[in-house]
Amino acid sequence: MAYTTIKYDVADGILTITLSRPEKLNAFTGEMMAELIDAFDKADADDAVRAIIVTGDGRAFCAGADLSQGAKTFDYDNRKDAPRSEHGSPVREDGSVDYSHPAVRDGGGRVTLRIFKSLKPVIAAVNGPAVGIGVTMQLAMDIRLASEDAKFGFVFARRGIVPEAASSYFLPKLVGISQALEWCYSGRVFGAQEAKDGGLVRSVHKADELLPAAYALAREIADNTAPVSVALTRQMMWRMLGADNPMEAHKIDSRAIYARGRAGDAREGVVSFLEKRPAVYPDKVSDGMPDFFPWWDEREYR
Structure with a gap:
């Protein structure tokens, strides 16, 4: 366009x-x-x-x-x-x-x-x-x-x-x-x-x-964070504004921590910290979002 x-x-x-x-x-x-x-x-x-x-x-x-x-x-x-x-x-x-x-x-x-x-x-x-x-x-x-x-x-x-x-x-x-x-x-x-x-x-x-x-x-x-982590964090925070119980946040937190912990970004985040160098995060928003994403109601307006 x-x-x-x-x-x-x-x-x-x-x-x-x-x-x-x-x-x-x-x-x-x-x-x-x-x-x-x-x-x-x-x-x-x-x-x-x-x-x-x-x-x-x-x-x-x-x-x-x-x-x-x-x-x-x-x-x-x-x-x-x-x-x-x-x-x-x-x-x-x-x-x-x-x-x-x-x-x-x-x-x-x-x-x-x-x-x-x-x-x-x-x-x-x-x-x-x-x-x-x-x-x-x-x-x-x-x-x-x-x-x-x-x-x-x-x-x-x-x-x-x-x-x-x-x-x-x-x-x-x-x-x-x-x-x-x-x-x-x-x-x-x-x-x-x-x-x-x-x-x-x-x-x-x-x-x-x-x-x-x-x-x-x-x-x-832009210089210091993992893009997939930021994308997930943004959606977790905004969508939990409407949650009726903290258990809903716990469910998503748990999925996200588990999935991110297995990803290359988490390994790079820890190793770069230990090596005292800037991190170079390998995961991309375009193809690196976890398999449970998006987790919300798919019947919403498009």
Whole structure:
């Protein structure tokens, strides 16, 4: 896929995905949705990608949904560019809606669910305003760093809609239910320091220091860790957020420790430590994941 709304650049094991509609403050469109999903598919298949940084082009990270359709922005039945599946409209002949229809699915949620399934660690470098989908798409990313110029807003109630992109799952887990509800009830836009104080971002940086800080973090991961171990760790941590008993974590931990212990990475990790040299891990994410992976419900949305 040729990208027109994002940039995709890989250098020294780090992929930088840049949201790139700077004249529109990188506002989110259906085209950007498809390109982001494709980019994460491409990254998972590329063993040269060890970590991913997502940032914005120009003075914004992402100003939310593109509102150029005006009053029809969120009315997908009446938008000119409304996505149509091969199955047609979700509206039945009698006027009722088939809510299980693929065309009902939220585009932002498709993106966050794809990021959720990523096998590579994902760092958000929030360089400017991030509201609506501009902030909710970050919630499935692992670590968020913000510029002093960044602003955040869960503005949905001020637009007559509700939080999307699976944020009702992610946001309370990241910041707690009370903070999540305050931000979503009020819909107000807030600054980077409040985002840090509320647990949304890890650190706040001067504008010219943001990307160097993100790359330093990505570099630490890329240079020192086994990629299969990182891929497993990412999925273990995220998916255990929904577990109802620690025994579920114990089951997966046990499988992973057993499988990894038999692999070349574990031997190299120990020997390189004893020999006081950098490790060169032989296993690849593309073909080295253990045979029990993926272990979760395969009936989830694709």
